[in-house]
Amino acid sequence: MDSRRSFIKKTSLLLSGVISTPSLAFQPSFKKDEIIGHGDYQYKIHRDWAKISSVRNPILNCHEMVMDSKGRLIMIGDHTDNNILIFDKSGKLLDFWGTAYPGGHGLTLSEEGGEDFLYITDSGWYLDKKGQWIKHNGRVSKTTMDGQVIFDIGHPQTIGIYKPGEHFCPTEVAIGPNGDIYVADGYGKDLIIQYNQYGQYKRHWGGHDNKNNNYNLFNAHGVSIDYRDPNQTLVVCSSRNESTFKFYTLEGEFVKKIKLPNMYMCRAVFDDNNLYAGVCWSSPTNEDGYDWTKHTGFVTILENDKVVSNPGGTAPKYDDNGELLPSYQLAHQPILHGHDVCIDEDKNLYICQWNAGNTPPLKLERI
Numbered sequence: 001m002d003s004r005r006s007f008i009k010k011t012s013l014l015l016s017g018v019i020s021t022p023s024l025a026f027q028p029s030f031k032k033d034e035i036i037g038h039g040d041y042q043y044k045i046h047r048d049w050a051k052i053s054s055v056r057n058p059i060l061n062c063h064e065m066v067m068d069s070k071g072r073l074i075m076i077g078d079h080t081d082n083n084i085l086i087f088d089k090s091g092k093l094l095d096f097w098g099t100a101y102p103g104g105h106g107l108t109l110s111e112e113g114g115e116d117f118l119y120i121t122d123s124g125w126y127l128d129k130k131g132q133w134i135k136h137n138g139r140v141s142k143t144t145m146d147g148q149v150i151f152d153i154g155h156p157q158t159i160g161i162y163k164p165g166e167h168f169c170p171t172e173v174a175i176g177p178n179g180d181i182y183v184a185d186g187y188g189k190d191l192i193i194q195y196n197q198y199g200q201y202k203r204h205w206g207g208h209d210n211k212n213n214n215y216n217l218f219n220a221h222g223v224s225i226d227y228r229d230p231n232q233t234l235v236v237c238s239s240r241n242e243s244t245f246k247f248y249t250l251e252g253e254f255v256k257k258i259k260l261p262n263m264y265m266c267r268a269v270f271d272d273n274n275l276y277a278g279v280c281w282s283s284p285t286n287e288d289g290y291d292w293t294k295h296t297g298f299v300t301i302l303e304n305d306k307v308v309s310n311p312g313g314t315a316p317k318y319d320d321n322g323e324l325l326p327s328y329q330l331a332h333q334p335i336l337h338g339h340d341v342c343i344d345e346d347k348n349l350y351i352c353q354w355n356a357g358n359t360p361p362l363k364l365e366r367i
Contacts, residue, residue, distance in 0.1 A: 002221060005188050006110065006117065008030050008128065008168060011281050013121075017230040019332070021251070023349060026163040030047065030334075031114070031332070034118070034204070034334055035311070035367065036268075036311040036312050036330070036334050036335075036364070037301075037309045037311040037364075038309040038310065038311075038315045039140060039308055039309055040308070040309075040366050041301050041308060041309035041311070041366075042309070042311075042363045043046045043311055043348075043349060043364035043365055043366055043367060044362075044364070044367055045322065045334060045362060045363075045364060045365075046283045046362065046365060047266045047362060048070075048091075049091040049094055049301065049350075049360075049361070049363035050087060050091045050093070050361060051090075051091045051093060051363065052085070052093050054358065056166040056322060056359065057081070057082050057083075057085060057093060057096055057349035058079050058082075059077050059079055059081040059229045059358050059359065059360055060077055060078050060127065060358060061077055061078050061079075061339075061354045061355060061358075062122075062339070062352040062353055062356070062359065063075075063076050063077055063105050063106070063339055063340065063354060064076050064105070064106055064107040064120075064267075064339070064352055065107070065109070065340055065342040065350050065361055066107055066108065066109040066342060067114050067313060067342055067343075067353050068109055068116045069111065070116075071088070071089065071344075071345075072086050072087065072094060072323065073087045073088070073089065073342060073344075073350060073361075074086050074087075074107065074118070074145075075087070075107075075292060075352065075360070075361060076098075076101075076104045076105070076106070076107040076120065077104055078101070078102060078103055078104045078105065078126065079097045080098070080100070080101070080102050080104075080206070081095070081099070081272075082096040082097065082098060082099075082100030083099065083101040083104040083120075083348065084097050084104075084118075084120075086302070087233075089193060089344055089348075091363070092166065093183070095146075096097060097147045098147055099325075100105040101120060101122045101124045101141075102122070102126035102127070103122040103123040103124050103125045103138050103169075104121075104122055104123075104323070105121050105123040105125075105138075105171055105172075106119070106121030106123070106140075106171055106172040106173055106184075107119070107121070108121075108172070108173045108174060110124040110142075110173060110179075112179070113318055115180075117142060117143065117144060117145070117146050117150070117174065118142070118143045118144075118145060119141070119143075119175065119181070120139075120140070120141045120142075120143060121138065121139075121140050121141060121170050121171060121172055121173050121183075121241055122138040122139050122170075122184075123139070123167040123170060123171050123187050124136050124137050124138030124140045124142075124168070124170075124187065124188075125169065125187065126168065129161050131240055131323060132247040134191055135167065135187075136167075137155050137167055137168050137169065137171065137274060138168060138169050138170050138187075139152050139153060139154050139155075139170070139295065139332055140152065140153040140170055140173055140181070140183055140234040141153075141166075142199075143146065143229070143359050148342055149183075150271060151198075151199050152180030152189055152199075152365040153181070153195060153199050154168075155168045155195060156201075156204075159201045161191075161201070161204060162189070162307075163194070166188070166189060167187075167188045167189075168185055168188050168189075169185060169186070169187030169188040170184060170185050170186070170187075170188070171184050171185070171186030171187055171220070171221050171222070172186065172221065172222045172223045172224075172267055173223070174215040174224045174235065175225070176235070176250055177227075177233055177250075179196070179197030179354055180194055180196055180197060180216070180225050180250070181194070181196070181197065181199065182194050182195075182225075182235055183195065183223070184220045184221065184222060184223040184237065184238075186219055186221065186222070186238075187219075187222045187277065188242075189205050189206075189207055190207055190208060190216075190218060191204045191205070191206045191217075192205055192206045192217070192220065192223060192235070192237055192252065192258065193218060194252065197351050201312070202249070203252060203351050204252075204279040205252040206220055206237070206249070208300050210227075210259040212254070214246065214254040214257065215240075215254060217237055217239045217246065217253055218239050218240070218241040218242050219238075219239065219241040220237055220238065220239060220240075221238045221242040221267065221268075222236075222237070222238035222266050222267025222268060222277075222311055223236065223237050223238070223267065224236050224241075224268045224269065224270065225265050225270075226247065226270060227270065227272055227277075227312070228270065232249070232255075233250060234246075234247045234248060234249065234250075234255060235247070235249070235250060235252070236267075236268045238265060238266060238267055238268065238277075240264050240280070241260075241264070242262060243259060243260050243261060243262065243263050243333070244257050244259050244262070245257060245258045245265075245268055245275075245277075245344050246258070251327065258302070258305055259324070259328070260300065260307065260324065260327075261324055261325065261326040262282050262283050262326035262328065263277075263279045263282060263327060263357055264279065264280050264281040264290055265277040265278065265279045265280065265281055265300065265338075266278045266279075266338070266339050267340065269340070269341045269342070269343065271281065271343040271347075272302055273303060274301060274302060275301070275302040275305070275341060276299065276300070276302075276341040276349070277299070277300050277302075277338070277341065278299055278338030278339045278340045278351065278352065279297050279299060279310075279313065279327075279336070280297050280337050280338060280339055280342055280354060281294075281296045281297055281337070282296045282297065282298065282313070282327065282328055282329050283296070283326075283328075284325075284328065285328055295311065295329075295333055295336035295337060295355070295356070296328050296329045296336035296337075297312070297329060297335055297336055297338040297339075297352060297353070298310055298311060298312030298313035298327075298330070298334075298335050298339045299311045299335060299341060299349065299364075300313055300316075300327070300336055300338075301312070306318075307324055307327070310327050311332060311334075311335065312328050312329065312333075312334045312338065313327050313328060313329050313330060313351070314329075326351065329338070335351060335353065335362070336353055336355070336357075337354045337355055337356055338351060338352045338353070339352045339353055339354040340352040342361075343354075347364065347366040348362055348363060348365050348366050349363070349364040349366070350362070350364075351363075351364060
């Protein structure tokens with residue numbers, strides 16, 4: 001019996017085929033009707049929001065979620081029984097598809113001429129039959145909403161910007177206002193590679209060897225588009241190992257950065273004037289650096305580039321000079337890993353968690 005079959009069998013015995021719930025082995029101290037967050041951004045946690053069977057629709061890692069023009073919530077994971085799960089806001093599973101993305105990681109929605117499309121990013125990391133994580137090369141696929149592939153963006157070696165043997169392990173895609181495609185190679189060379197709407201190469205920036213450190217990216221995990229300033233649209237890159245968001249023009253010129261001490265965050269997600277981000281890891285107060293195997297994450301929320309709430313974490317604090325002080329996960333770990341945030345029209349949050357006991361997204365109801 002291979003590892004996937006073994007996983008499904010063990011999960012079905014644990015849950016007896018009922019609606020999936022978080023594994024208590026990961027979180028022994030759940031609090032009923034818990035409220036997390038700070039100030040105007042407080043939320044009630046709904047852990048049983050997603051109404052799915054762990055046997056029929058298993059999840060390995062829940063990576064990202066977007067909401068389409070119909071109000072459906074679309075999740076990507078890396079379990080090839082169903083890479084894509086589609087929910088309504090009550091948590092009912094409406095549809096599922098996708099078996100071709102063993103490293104399913106990034107999910108971006110693009111509206112073109114009144115029609116929705118998806119950009120799916122396969123990071124290249126996948127779990128093999130022996131239960132070992134394998135790194136190869138990933139890709140980006142543009143698809144219809146039911147999974148029909150329109151085109152793929154493959155290894156940049158084919159266009160001469162990578163040498164033979166260099167890994168291309170993309171983690172995220174953002175779509176610019178003119179349809180340009182920005183690919184973050186967050187598990188490869190840490191480049192941002194810009195293509196036009198047809199997947200033709202235009203330019204790249206980032207990496208590790210720039211004299212100006214503002215152009216260096218270290219774990220370029222996320223990329224997104226910031227429309228908050230009507231006079232300047234920006235590309236936002238997560239330099240996760242620096243706990244920093246770096247902002248660039250659409251042509252890759254550095255503009256500014258935001259340092260979030262002790263937050264190893266994923267992509268920036270924008271709603272109104274706010275920036276939301278999942279914090280995948282933080283360092284405990286008595287440790288230096290983070291341990292990626294431990295559950296130390298939460299969520300952070302910024303108003304106009306200032307942190308105002310950390311659901312699942314400690315309250316944000318600034319010193320007398322206006323510098324943000326380190327934030328930490330709450331001791332009882334209400335959120336294990338914040339990998340992505342999706343916001344609905346009622347300002348509720350849906351939190352995707354990596355490495356969280358094969359659990360579906362949490363719903364944080366705004367109160």
